[in-house]
Amino acid sequence: xxxxxxxxxxxxxxxxxxxxxxxxxxxxxxxxxxxxxxxxxxxxxxxxxxxxxxxxxxxxxxxxxxxxxxxxxxxxxxxxxxxxxxxxxxxxxxxxxxxxxxxxxxxxxxxxxxxxxxxxxxxxxxxxxxxxxxxxxxxxxxxxxxx
Numbered sequence: 001x002x003x004x005x006x007x008x009x010x011x012x013x014x015x016x017x018x019x020x021x022x023x024x025x026x027x028x029x030x031x032x033x034x035x036x037x038x039x040x041x042x043x044x045x046x047x048x049x050x051x052x053x054x055x056x057x058x059x060x061x062x063x064x065x066x067x068x069x070x071x072x073x074x075x076x077x078x079x080x081x082x083x084x085x086x087x088x089x090x091x092x093x094x095x096x097x098x099x100x101x102x103x104x105x106x107x108x109x110x111x112x113x114x115x116x117x118x119x120x121x122x123x124x125x126x127x128x129x130x131x132x133x134x135x136x137x138x139x140x141x142x143x144x145x146x147x
């Protein structure tokens with residue numbers, strides 16, 4: 001039997017596909033991969049509800065540093081950054097396909113002063129990165145994340 005996250009009971013559990021080469025060439029696949037995995041996981045946790053939470057690739061490109069830029073990078077460093085700092089959604093720091101300076105202006109802040117995606121930091125710190133589906137335990141499925 002075929003399985004496709006894009007059509008489970010007629011509903012898609014994936015966020016829109018984006019290109020690292022639009023609007024310009026940038027080897028940011030490391031950031032796109034991390035963001036796509038987490039954004040899709042959030043959609044699954046929210047039962048596919050609208051609006052999609054599409055996290056910011058640009059925030060990673062701007063702020064991870066340590067050799068992670070338009071010439072490549074490390075998804076582990078992306079997840080580590082998200083774990084330590086949270087990550088805003090795409091509307092707060094849109095993708096421009098070039099490294100910009102990392103400032104507080106790139107982040108959406110909530111009333112607590114923390115990044116609005118506080119849930120993402122909590123989730124990654126509690127369950128780890130999402131390479132391969134190690135984050136699909138019954139405990140996670142039963143948990144109410146108030147998203």
